[in-house]
Amino acid sequence: MNTFGGYRVQGRGDDAERIRRDAGPVMEAGAFSVVLETVPEQLAQAITAQIAIPTIGIGAWLACDGPMVDDGMGMFTRFRPKFVKRHTEPGSEGEAAIAAYAADVRDRRFPAAEHVYATASRAGDLA
Structure with missing residues (x-):
């Protein structure tokens, strides 16, 4: 999170599409899970439905497969x-x-x- 300047919500507006689009290639590259940190619940739901590996939520876990x-x-x-x-x-x-x-x-x-x-x-x- 320090890369983005602290703990603030990610994935609003145009950034949401970029994050959603990146999830598939991450899975295809061999990741065993994707961590979704401080993203809106709706984006977490979309990504969880889109990929076949578990999503781990930090601040978004109701829409994910499990919490951190x-x-x-x-x-x-x-x-x-x-x-x-x-x-x-x-x-x-x-x-x-x-x-x-x-x-x-x-x-x-x-x-x-x-x-x-x-x-x-x-x-x-x-x-």
Whole structure:
């Protein structure tokens, strides 16, 4: 969304036709789903009916095959768009886990020997 200048509705006016038209080629290119973020419900309905892969909605999910889980699970703590209903708040715990992981990588505590497969020089270790 930062590409478009923040969280504002996309797909109004002429932009709606461009977004709808792009959905088919995205599917044909091999995508397993299309995320429709902050688009009007009518556009989300049209795209969902048009393509054979699931549509995931962010702020448009009633017309999609399903909602984006991250928002409702509280994975982001810095902001809460108006379309989000939080069911839990694990975001701060996740941020702490990511910080611990980054510290382990920086300090070379992870990965350690027990986290990798043996090389040919350690063939005796293989079962």
